Amino acid sequence: MHATDVHELKTRARGGSITELSNCIALCRGCHSWITEHPAWATAKGFMLHATAGEAEYRAAERERMRWLYGEELGDGEDA
Numbered sequence: 638m639h640a641t642d643v644h645e646l647k648t649r650a651r652g653g654s655i656t657e658l659s660n661c662i663a664l665c666r667g668c669h670s671w672i673t674e675h676p677a678w679a680t681a682k683g684f685m686l687h688a689t690a691g692e693a694e695y696r697a698a699e700r701e702r703m704r705w706l707y708g709e710e711l712g713d714g715e716d717a
């Protein structure tokens with residue numbers, strides 16, 4: 638499906654910003670709803686971050702998302 642939604646990795650309630658590009662990813666409505674309804678999975682796979690998350694956690698979350706999307710071979714490289 639087309640990406641129509643902006644998902645905040647760290648929610649505004651947790652101190653994240655929807656105007657900070659590094660905090661936002663594009664999702665389709667179905668995936669966005671699913672992630673919102675499954676926060677434990679979303680956190681494990683790098684789609685949600687805790688309030689205390691900093692630069693290192695953002696990079697780790699991106700690696701988790703890439704690993705989930707593209708497979709293990711891209712998951713153990715250097716930070717992009």
Ligand SMILES: [Zn+2]
Pocket residue numbers: 638664665666667668669
């Ligand atoms: Zn989707």
